[in-house]
Structure formats: structure tokens, C-alpha cells
Amino acid sequence: MPDWNLECEIKIRTLEALKENLDKEIDELINIAKKVQQEHLEVIEVQQNLNDIEKGPLTISEFAKKAKVSYGAIYERVRTGVIKAKRDGRITRIPYSEYENYMQRI
The missing domain is CATH 1.20.5 (Single alpha-helices involved in coiled-coils or other helix-helix interfaces)
Structure with missing residues (x-):
């Protein structure tokens, strides 16, 4: 067995x-x-x-919409900024602090 x-x-x-x-x-x-x-x-x-x-670069209006800030707040700081944006076909500069805020929100 x-x-x-x-x-x-x-x-x-x-x-x-x-x-x-x-x-x-x-x-x-x-x-x-x-x-x-x-x-x-x-x-x-x-x-x-x-x-x-x-x-390509955003218009100030597009940037303001994406960054959720007012157009005026960005426009006031364009002259002292270092980030490029398109406005009426011209390249202008966006303040770096606004750009940083925008990049953090993405």
C-alpha cells in the first residue's frame, strides 16, 4: 500500500x-x-x-486669467518684470513674482 x-x-x-x-x-x-x-x-x-x-508667450490678459489675478495688477508691474508676454503684438515683460505665482498654481 x-x-x-x-x-x-x-x-x-x-x-x-x-x-x-x-x-x-x-x-x-x-x-x-x-x-x-x-x-x-x-x-x-x-x-x-x-x-x-x-x-509662445501669453498675452497679459491670458496670463492674468491663468494666474487668477487682475489685468491691472499685472499691467502695473510689467515695466519692472523679467518674464516676457505678448500684448497687442508686442513683446513686453511680466513681473517674475507674478510668473512664479502662476507656475505654482499649475
Whole structure:
């Protein structure tokens, strides 16, 4: 009569080893998926930055709308600023502090 307990024990250990290997492979796949997702997010961010760069300087009105400040507040500080913006087809300068506030809100 065969020893059923021994055979069952061997099969149980084999299945446990297979389960451990499967768990390791699943963990590796999860890590790979996380890396791919992170790289995808970085690619999207770079694409967005490129799209923003290609659009060119904002008008003062556009900048004011995005920065959620009044047109007058920006216009008063244009002369002392260092950030370029388009106004009536001309390039003017936007105050750096307003630009920083705008960039922090994005």
C-alpha cells in the first residue's frame, strides 16, 4: 500500500514552491508596471511642456486669467518684470513674482 501521506506532502511542497515563484513573478510584473506608468507620466509631462513652449508667450490678459489675478495688477508691474508676454503684438515683460505665482498654481 503506497504511503499517501508522503505523496501528499511532496505535492504540497511542490505547490508551495510554485506559489512562491508565482508570487515573485507577480511582484516583478507589478514593479515593471509601476515603472512603465511613471515613465508614461513623465512623457505626458514633457509633451505638455513642449506644447506650452510651442504656444509662445501669453498675452497679459491670458496670463492674468491663468494666474487668477487682475489685468491691472499685472499691467502695473510689467515695466519692472523679467518674464516676457505678448500684448497687442508686442513683446513686453511680466513681473517674475507674478510668473512664479502662476507656475505654482499649475
